[in-house]
Amino acid sequence: MTSLAIRVENLAKEYHIGVARGDYATLRDRISHMLQAPFARFGAAGQARAAAEQFWALRDVSFEVQPGEVVGIVGRNGAGKSTLLKILSRITEPTRGRAAIYGRVGSLLEVGSGFHPELTGRENIYLNGAILGMRKAEIDRKFDEIVAFAEVERFLDTQVKFYSSGMYVRLAFAVAAHLEPEILIVDEVLAVGDAAFQKKCLNKMQDVGHEGRTVLFVSHNLPAVTRLCDRAILLRDGVVALDGSTHQVVGAYLNAGNGTSAERLWPDPATAPGGAVARLRAMRVRNEAGQVTDTFDIRQPVYLEMEYEVLQDGAVLLPHYWLENDEGVNIFSLHDVDPEWRQRPRPAGWYRSTAVIPGNLLAEGVIYVNPAIITLNPNVAQFDETYAVSFNVADAPAGADTARGDWTGKMYGVVRPLCQWQTEFKPTE
Amino acid sequence: MGNQPRKVCENMSLLEAQGRPVPPEEPVRPQPLLIEPSKGWVALRLGDLWEYRELLYFLVWRDVKVRYKQTLLGASWAILQPFLMMVVFSFIFGTLVQVPTEGAIPYPIFTFVALLPWQFFANALSQSANSLVNSAALLRKVYFPRLAVPIASALAGLVDFGFAFLVLIGLMVYFQIVPTLAVLLLPLFLLLALVTVLGVGLWLSALNVQYRDVRYIVPFLVQIWMYASPVVYPSSLLDEPWRTLYGLNPMVGVIEGFRWALLGTSPPGAMIGVSTLVAMTLFISGLFYFRRMEQTFADAV
Numbered sequence: 112m113t114s115l116a117i118r119v120e121n122l123a124k125e126y127h128i129g130v131a132r133g134d135y136a137t138l139r140d141r142i143s144h145m146l147q148a149p150f151a152r153f154g155a156a157g158q159a160r161a162a163a164e165q166f167w168a169l170r171d172v173s174f175e176v177q178p179g180e181v182v183g184i185v186g187r188n189g190a191g192k193s194t195l196l197k198i199l200s201r202i203t204e205p206t207r208g209r210a211a212i213y214g215r216v217g218s219l220l221e222v223g224s225g226f227h228p229e230l231t232g233r234e235n236i237y238l239n240g241a242i243l244g245m246r247k248a249e250i251d252r253k254f255d256e257i258v259a260f261a262e263v264e265r266f267l268d269t270q271v272k273f274y275s276s277g278m279y280v281r282l283a284f285a286v287a288a289h290l291e292p293e294i295l296i297v298d299e300v301l302a303v304g305d306a307a308f309q310k311k312c313l314n315k316m317q318d319v320g321h322e323g324r325t326v327l328f329v330s331h332n333l334p335a336v337t338r339l340c341d342r343a344i345l346l347r348d349g350v351v352a353l354d355g356s357t358h359q360v361v362g363a364y365l366n367a368g369n370g371t372s373a374e375r376l377w378p379d380p381a382t383a384p385g386g387a388v389a390r391l392r393a394m395r396v397r398n399e400a401g402q403v404t405d406t407f408d409i410r411q412p413v414y415l416e417m418e419y420e421v422l423q424d425g426a427v428l429l430p431h432y433w434l435e436n437d438e439g440v441n442i443f444s445l446h447d448v449d450p451e452w453r454q455r456p457r458p459a460g461w462y463r464s465t466a467v468i469p470g471n472l473l474a475e476g477v478i479y480v481n482p483a484i485i486t487l488n489p490n491v492a493q494f495d496e497t498y499a500v501s502f503n504v505a506d507a508p509a510g511a512d513t514a515r516g517d518w519t520g521k522m523y524g525v526v527r528p529l530c531q532w533q534t535e536f537k538p539t540e
Numbered sequence: 541m542g543n544q545p546r547k548v549c550e551n552m553s554l555l556e557a558q559g560r561p562v563p564p565e566e567p568v569r570p571q572p573l574l575i576e577p578s579k580g581w582v583a584l585r586l587g588d589l590w591e592y593r594e595l596l597y598f599l600v601w602r603d604v605k606v607r608y609k610q611t612l613l614g615a616s617w618a619i620l621q622p623f624l625m626m627v628v629f630s631f632i633f634g635t636l637v638q639v640p641t642e643g644a645i646p647y648p649i650f651t652f653v654a655l656l657p658w659q660f661f662a663n664a665l666s667q668s669a670n671s672l673v674n675s676a677a678l679l680r681k682v683y684f685p686r687l688a689v690p691i692a693s694a695l696a697g698l699v700d701f702g703f704a705f706l707v708l709i710g711l712m713v714y715f716q717i718v719p720t721l722a723v724l725l726l727p728l729f730l731l732l733a734l735v736t737v738l739g740v741g742l743w744l745s746a747l748n749v750q751y752r753d754v755r756y757i758v759p760f761l762v763q764i765w766m767y768a769s770p771v772v773y774p775s776s777l778l779d780e781p782w783r784t785l786y787g788l789n790p791m792v793g794v795i796e797g798f799r800w801a802l803l804g805t806s807p808p809g810a811m812i813g814v815s816t817l818v819a820m821t822l823f824i825s826g827l828f829y830f831r832r833m834e835q836t837f838a839d840a841v
Contacts, residue, residue: 212573224681
């Protein structure tokens with residue numbers, strides 16, 4: 112038998128909607144319920160009501176994690192990711208099934224939840240460290256490192272209620288990042304903070320993975336998952352839909368049942384992303400021949416096509432895309448500059464807007480496409496659908512007509528435009 | 541900005557070079573942490589609480605620090621509050637109503653000796669009853685033994701007790717009262733008060749998560765409880781066996797114990813036994829009830 116870090120067997124969690132959150136039970140409710148209960152038990156209506164209030168956030172989830180593995184947990188909202196992490200970090204109990212964890216667990220579910228605004232930065236480091244399970248001696252030892260990482264030296268003796276939100280998050284993450292558990296459970300902590308600090312956190316987590324520590328990482332940030340994790344688990348409606356290499360799982364997550372990550376449709380207007388004026392109904396990536404595909408040669412142009420409904424007459428729209436690579440870098444934005452519709456109020460109807468990215472511009476790798484529309488004057492966002500579709504740009508061999516030329520080594524940069532070169536020559540005398 | 545993408549690429553090449561991290565050879569630990577649904581009455585697992593004793597310390601430290609930081613008068617509140625109550629009670633019950641004390645003890649110190657444990661009890665109880673609900677954000681996000689929360693709130697009350705105790709020393713010097721040897725037992729009576737607070741506090745804090753009514757019940761409960769305890773009058777107004785039965789209210793034992801230890805009134809006797817028994821019952825049942833409800837805290841709070 113090989114060594115294990117985490118073993119999850121048939122884990123299930125049931126919530127009772129209405130009691131679990133929101134309206135708190137009062138003694139009066141409870142007492143009146145107790146009085147009704149003997150009669151309700153015989154009525155079918157009572158049973159139907161009970162069934163409607165149940166909700167399985169997780170259903171028979173099983174998997175194993177080896178020590179040193181960095182595993183991403185992905186899935187749409189409500190798929191059960193957070194419930195799973197809450198069970199594994201012992202915040203809530205499973206309804207059925209079990210999990211075994213071999214080693215010290217540190218969970219980083221939301222940075223700063225243990226902070227007290229009235230206390231100073233210094234005091235909060237100790238308090239938060241203790242809440243996360245660190246010993247005082249351990250905090251003493253890492254104190255300077257934490258402060259340096261958070262870049263709050265000057266404000267160490269200021270109450271944190273005077274901190275900017277950026278400083279607050281930096282300090283909170285710094286404390287958590289210096290916890291040294293054998294198994295680290297991380298949930299969406301990177302949704303906050305500025306880009307530079309996010310990068311720093313990702314690097315810190317990467318270090319954690321390389322020290323042989325086991326990491327479970329839940330995120331909506333697909334590039335981060337791709338970058339950090341070797342393996343990923345896709346949850347869908349509380350069950351494991353796929354468990355495999357990150358590449359494969361992220362692909363399946365984006366496919367959403369279409370068999371390709373290059374096309375997504377919103378057949379139901381009720382669930383389609385959109386505002387009062389415009390609603391996104393389809394997003395596709397096509398090649399020159401008009402075929403929907405998720406693989407492109409670096410030399411090929413890419414056709415990004417969004418279909419949307421305009422629900423009201425008279426608004427001026429700005430359809431646009433922004434592209435992100437698999438490191439989370441925002442490569443560039445494309446704004447609709449079609450002269451025919453620029454500044455022109457649009458009648459209600461069905462539209463298809465296509466942008467063409469020329470060949471030899473994008474660098475190789477996975478590109479995520481985020482389609483968005485705003486209405487102008489005043490600017491109102493109608494939708495902004497993150498990671499709607501994605502495609503892969505494959506490099507061409509050296510010697511082909513690309514920016515690589517005859518070089519066979521690594522190419523740097525987030526884009527790779529083929530530029531014109533000129534050489535002037537003067538022979539030696 | 542110009543250098544940033546390059547830096548990222550270096551990191552990427554580092555990743556590629558190292559490839560998949562090699563898991564260290566680690567034997568399977570004999571005792572993994574098991575996460576299972578718990579059924580019925582669960583073990584107290586006080587060992588967990590001991591593991592987190594430093595957290596307990598930091599929580600007490602936080603409560604004390606925050607309380608004194610946010611208020612203008614800071615620690616003086618701990619002194620002023622019982623002192624002013626003593627002045628008011630002395631005027632109403634000592635001068636106007638002329639409630640008898642025991643022996644020749646002046647009314648102000650007679651009531652202050654009772655106010656000392658009473659104020660501790662009242663403050664610690666309201667703090668710990670609301671403690672879980674007040675740390676809802678924490679309960680939903682981080683694991684630690686939940687018992688630490690109400691216990692820390694109750695313990696934080698001891699600091700106020702310490703400050704108020706200084707006033708008592710002043711009063712004893714002023715009224716020239718020399719305590720008997722029984723003063724050595726004072727810590728035991730304080731412990732009895734603490735056990736009572738914890739017992740009631742554990743019940744109420746856990747109930748508060750389910751039923752927010754508790755928040756409104758507590759101030760009311762504390763007020764009634766004070767008049768049901770011999771704070772402004774001596775329990776010697778009652779004859780035996782009623783006096784012993786009066787000990788069913790554990791604060792009766794605490795207050796009479798304080799009076800005996802500090803002022804040399806008649807020893808409380810059997811009443812103390814009754815109070816201790818009730819306090820222990822509250823405490824132990826509170827622990828078990830709390831642990832049983834603990835699994836639902838994160839979902840319900």
